[in-house]
């Protein structure tokens with residue numbers, strides 16, 4: 422029994438993990454939506470501009486990241502608002 | 515009409531130059547007049563593997579810049595009558611590889627040769643792009659390892675979009691997978707990606723599997739392409755690959771039955 426387990430565990434070695442990871446990344450890189458570098462920067466810029474219509478924030482207050490997993494991709498958006506944020510309306514009013 | 519074959523991989527150090535040397539030699543041994551071109555401008559190595567490093571006078575860049583004729587730059591192999599080497603420049607950089615220049619050299623070679631083998635540098639920059647741009651067929655050299663497989667997939671994408679054949683809408687470049695540095699024992703114990711795994715991911719026809727072999731280092735030490743060593747597994751595997759490339763049906767060797775055995779015995783199939 423132990424003898425068989427030894428081979429079983431070896432058969433479930435790291436190669437199968439490698440294959441799974443490759444299948445995912447290769448599928449993503451082949452698809453047209455797979456070029457985060459191409460649009461994430463622009464997306465971040467646009468988001469900053471939209472938020473600035475309402476709140477004064479700095480460029481680095483918006484963080485956009487992409488996490489690609491098996492069946493879906495998660496776009497994570499983090500916006501840090503200033504401690505005492507001033508809505509734009511108040512300023513202009 | 516000459517056939518242009520690029521040996522490419524994306525990732526560095528996977529065995530492109532080893533393959534180019536043996537493959538070109540194999541084609542020449544089988545009667546095809548062959549030239550092998552080193553596109554690794556700035557880091558030439560093919561001359562060492564082919565044992566002609568002391569005979570280099572002019573190189574590819576000299577010919578492109580019309581500082582020398584092809585006749586002056588081509589080096590005739592000492593062992594094989596049908597084989598010539600066009601070395602890379604050691605001193606200039608890859609920017610000197612102009613598309614017009616490369617095209618002119620290839621056109622001129624096409625008059626005299628049946629087979630033109632292009633040894634690509636690593637990466638996806640100018641040198642690599644120039645080596646593959648005019649290709650009719652591509653040998654994608656891949657190691658059974660994650661970064662190599664991923665880079666091969668990138669290169670396949672480039673072959674399919676940034677080559678002359680892709681841009682002019684001609685019949686696409688014919689792609690061949692050559693899996694090198696394969697270790698069947700490690701595959702059978704689940705430590706290394708198998709031929710089937712890599713084939714499933716890259717989805718291109720398998721030209722051959724070259725086992726990991728100590729003979730390859732001896733061959734480069736001596737400057738004798740490993741295909742000359744017919745007794746060695748790596749040499750024999752290269753011979754088989756050349757024969758398959760030329761249309762012969764030959765069963766794959768050196769993949770070893772062990773894996774099937776383990777799978778059957780212990781229900782492995784680590785999918």
Ligand SMILES: Nc1ncnc2c1ncn2[C@@H]1O[C@H](COP(=O)(O)OP(=O)(O)OP(=O)(O)O)[C@@H](O)[C@H]1O
Pocket residue numbers: 523525526527528529530531532533554634635636694695696724725726727728730731734748
């Ligand atoms: N089948 C093999 N078995 C053992 N060693 C090998 C095998 N194939 C290649 N090698 C070794 O791997 C190393 C890299 O090989 P090679 O120079 O052919 O790779 P390359 O892809 O041309 O590299 P680069 O990207 O730098 O041009 C060399 O030391 C070579 O001897």
Ligand SMILES: [Mg+2]
Pocket residue numbers: 530531532554559634635
């Ligand atoms: Mg090389």
